Amino acid sequence: MIFGTVGTHDQSFNRLLAGLDELADDYDEIVAQVGHSTYRPEHIQWFDFVSESKINEYYQNASVVVGHAGAGTILTALSYRKPLVLMPRRKQYDEHLDNHQLELTEALRDRDDVFVVANVDDLKGAIDKALAHTPTTSESAGELATYLSANIDQMVD
Template identity: 25%
Template sequence: MILVTLGTQDKAFPRLLEAIEKQLENGTITDEVIVQAGCTAFTSKKMKLFDLIPMEQFDQLLSQCDLLITHGGVGTIMAGLRLGKTIIAAPRLAQYHEHHNDHQTEIVSSFEKQGYLLALHDFDRLDEVLKQAETFVCKPLVSNTSNMIALLEDWIEKHA
C-alpha cells in the first residue's frame, strides 16, 4: 500500500495527486493508494482519499504502508524515517501557491543528500522515482538528541 500525505497546510497541493493519478492510469502504480489530502479537493476513482484523519489512524496507515509519498514537511518525513519507510518527498512550491515560501525544497534536498529519501522535484519524473524506490534503501535514522541537533545545525549552516 502507498500512503500519500499532503499535510495540514491550509493551501491545496493538487499537483502531486495529479501526478500520482497519471501513474495509476498508465499502470505504473498498481498498489492501493490511500491519501491524507488535507484541504486539497480532489476526486479519484483509483485512490482512497481522506481530508484529515485521527492521529491513531494515520499512525496505523503509516506503519502498514510499503511506500510513503509526502510533501516536504519535516514531521511526516521524520515519522516515516523512524519506521524505516521508503519515502518519496515532493516539496510544496510558492510559485503554485502551495506554500508561503520554498523552504520545503531545501528540507527535501537536505534529507535526500544525506540518503534518507528520494526527492521528487519534477513531477513528470514520478515514474522514474517510483522505479528507484523499488530498490532504494534509506539510511537508517539514528534518533537521539545529539544526532538530531547535529543534523539541524548542519542544515542551518549550509542554508543560513
C-alpha cells in the same frame, strides 16, 4: 501499499495528488491523505484527515511514503524506516508561503532512503526506486530530527 500525504498545511497540493491519481493502474494500492487540497482523486483511495493513530497505521503499513517535504511527514516516515519520495511544495504554484521545503529536500539528498522529485513526471521512477530500495542509511530518525531542528532556521532563511 503506497501512502501519499500532503500534511495539514492549509494550501492545496493538487499537483502531487493528481500525479498519484494518474499512477493508480501502475500499483496495487495507493491511499492518499488530501488534507485541504481541492483535488479529489478518482482512481485511488483518499481521505481528508484522520486521527493520529490512524495516520500512523498508514505510515506503518506503507511500502513507500510519497509526500510533501514537511518536517512531520519526513520524520514520521523515517521513524518507521519507510523509503520516502518527496515532492516539495512550491511558492510559485501557491502551494506554500515560501520555498523552505526545497531547502529541506536539499538537506536530505544524500540519504539513500529519500528520493526527491521536482514534478509529477518523475514520480513513477522515484516510487519504483523506493520500492526496490534496500536500507543502508544508519542515521536514525532521532539523529535526523536533531539535525533538522538545529538547521531549520538556516534552511528557511
